[in-house]
Amino acid sequence: MQTNNNVIRSIQKFIQIPSPSGQEEKTANYLKNLMIKLNYDDVYIDEWGNVIGIINGKSSETILLEGHMDAVNVDNQTDWKYAPYGAQIKQGRIYGRGSSDMKSALIIMVYAAADFNNNSIIDKNIVVAGTVQEELFEGVAQANIIDEIKPDLVVIGEASDLNLCIGQRGRAELKITTYGKNAHSSSPEKGINSIKKMIKLLNTVQDIKVPEDSDLGKGILEVVDIKSKPYPAHSVIPNLCLATIDRRLLHDEDKEFVLKPLKNIIKKLKNNDTDFKAKVEIADTKSKTYTGKSFQAEKFFPGWKFNEENSLIKSIYNNLKSEKPETKLDYYSFCTNGSYSAGKQNILTVGYGPSQEELAHIVDEYIEIEQIEKAYQGYINIIETFLNNNV
Ligand SMILES: [Zn+2]
Secondary structure (H helix, E strand, O other), X not given: OHHHHHHHHXXXXXXXXXXXXXXXXXXXXXXXXXXXXXXXOEEEEOOOOOEEEEXXXXXXXXXXXXXXXXXXXXXXXXXXXXXXXXXXXXXXXXEOOOHHHHHHHHHHHHHHHHOOOOOOOEOOEEEEEEEOOOOXXXXXXXXXXXXXXOOOEEEEOOOOOOOEEEEEOEEEXXXXXXXXXXXXXXXXXXXXXXXXXXXXXXXXHOOOOOOEEOOOEEOOEEEEEEEEEOOOOOOEOOOEEXXXXXXXXXXXOOHHHHHHHHHHHHHHHHHHOOOOEEEEEEXXXXXXXXXXXXXXXXXXXXXXXXXXXXXXXXXXXXXXXXXXXXXXXXXXXXXXXXXXHHHHOOOXXXXXXXXXXXXXXXXXXXXXXXXXXXXXXXXXXXXXXXXXXXX
């Protein structure tokens, strides 16, 4: 019970520190100090600003439990009934930005792992990590931890309603550009209107059949924004038009597969219209972490899916079920840091966390304290299964 009170208090403090992506420094320091207080063998912040806490074991085998420290911004504090950084407890819930996504899970992981740090040395290593910038670049900062720690099992703490997730859809951001030629709009025939070319293109793009998977669902393709240049156009035929497509990816889709149907459409339109000029590419962005580390990231975050017959997954699932029979095998419908560990590196990854994904990013975000207590037991259960697994 004492531990529970400490967990709740730490979660409240963690929520009370705002941490939009790129500004996670104070939460990182909080997490680091908490790990030091709980006697982790080694605690450090890497060059990206991720926090890594290690409990040493006898062998080189390692379980990594991880969660992101950043939380989405609060657009309008006055929309909230409960202060977004107040971490108020009401009717068995803790309210606040990041309570469900996913500051609580991260703190629970830190405490659950620390429970194994007692008198005798454990058989395998336990690492807990708080990552930066997940809300913008899933898996990009996590990569630095994975490459260094080389875990055998990764546990993502994103909300799964205490079910065991063994896959997720990924996502890609595609940038389409159509080109035209400026002219005075009183004589449009002297120019080429890039907006009209874009309309032509998007009308055809809508017909692309995206693949579907029985577990992960549909690979979505949705136009999410559009802009033209010059903007505003004062009596000018625009020479440039840009659109963004949000594409949700299944586990077996790579960049080439995703771009191909769009490239084919462009080719076809070009053949029928000599003025038609367009290109499609994966969007990429430059950003900086709070430690000053600059990085460039392609917005392509792969999906992944593991077989439920995998022996470690089976053991984890059975052990979770023996404690909580209603536990299900499930798949995240959103993108997580697992895009790197599982999607790019094929390291066995599972998702397990308190709360429901519908409670993420919303006004008056909250987490039920009952879920916190159950997740704590769940993480202990998963770590125990890994430590006892001899495959
Ligand atoms: Zn999240």
